[in-house]
Amino acid sequence: MRKLYVLLLQRWNLIVNLTYRLLKIKPKVKGSLDTLDYILKHCCSVSRYGDGELLLMNGWYIGFQKRDSLLQQRLKEIIGSSVPNHIVCLPCVFEGIGTFEQSAGLFWEEHLKHSLRQWCSYANLHKQYYDTQMTRFYMDIKDKAQSSAVLSKLKQIWQDREVVFVEGEKSRMGFNNDLFANAISIQRILCPAENAFSSYEKILATVREYVAKDKLVLIALGPTATVLAYDLSISGYQAIDLGHLDIEYEWFKRGATEKCAIDGKYVNEVNQREIPDMTDEVFLSQVLATVK
Structure with missing residues (x-):
């Protein structure tokens, strides 16, 4: 009896999601270049949502963040929020998946079959959203020429800025690459690599305590970054959730055609989690504080 109930529920969910697509009920999401133009013009903070955040809002967990009722509540709050100098980004997939490489396109097509109604229930359908994929500018994107254009605009965000990374202790943004070479300075607050929301x-x-409000805060901390960027924005900071940008840049530099491990960095998507301790003196000199 239970199996029949689950099957009927799945069929009903597919029918409802198809109805939403036929009626063109969907969030409004601008593309990556428009998103970056908006950030550059308004110097705003950015919270980003992807399929992982959707799972957490639905009461599930993801590989590096356990289920947390407060995180679930905050994600639901922020996705529909409207505060000055802060934008919310969603996956730019609701108008179509033609910009994606085949495997990524198939993933999002299957995702929307089951989850469009959920996105619509959490999002404000009258609100303008922006593109989560602005930081996923290379691996999943079909047009690599656009990848270079997006990267160029991303780098303008921290051009001649004093930057503070708030990151997982194994993320190591900008380490051994030149992604942030145009920033005036880099400092770091290191946080737990997994289940960061517990702290x-x-x-x-x-x-x-440690960061002046004229500094740019760049965050790589999973779903915790979504909440942190919002709260810091309210406190007067410009804070941007960059997610996997550093890893994406590493793949871009290598011309990688599939996701791969990067020496010395945590890469959740290829299950690279055991990372040697950091011994580089320059990196260690950038650390303002460590949160356990």
Whole structure:
């Protein structure tokens, strides 16, 4: 009886999602270049949502973040929020998947079959959203010429800025590459590599204690970054959730055709989690604080 119920529920969900697509009920999401133009013009903060954040809002967990009822509540709050100098990004997939490489396109096509209704239930359908994929500018994108254009605009965000990374202790943004070479300076607040939201209040307090509001805060901290960018924006910072940008840049530099491990960096998507301790003196000199 239970199997029949589950099957009927799945069929019903597919029918509802198809109805949403036929009626063109969907969030409004601008593309990557428009998103970056907006950030550059308004110097705003950015919270990003992907399929992982959707799972967490639905009460599930993902590989590096356990289920957390407060995180679930905050993600639901922020996705529909409207505060000055802050934007929310969603996957730019609701108008079509023609910009993606085949495997990524198939993933998003299957995702929308099951999840479009959920996105619509959480999002404000009257709100303008922006593109989560601005930081996924290379591997999944069909037009690599656009990848270079997106990267160029991304680098303008931290051009001649004093930057503070708030990152997982094994993320190591910008280490051994030149992604942030045009920043004036780089400092770091290191946080737990997994289940960072369990230390959220400590992370937020540490940023407020150590970071001046004229500095640019760049965050690589999974779903915790989505919440942190929002709260820091309210506190007067410009804070941007960059997600996997550093890893994406590593793949871009290599001309990689599939996702691969990067020496010395945590890469969740290829299950590279055991990373040697950091010994580089320059990196260690950039660390302002470590949150456990």
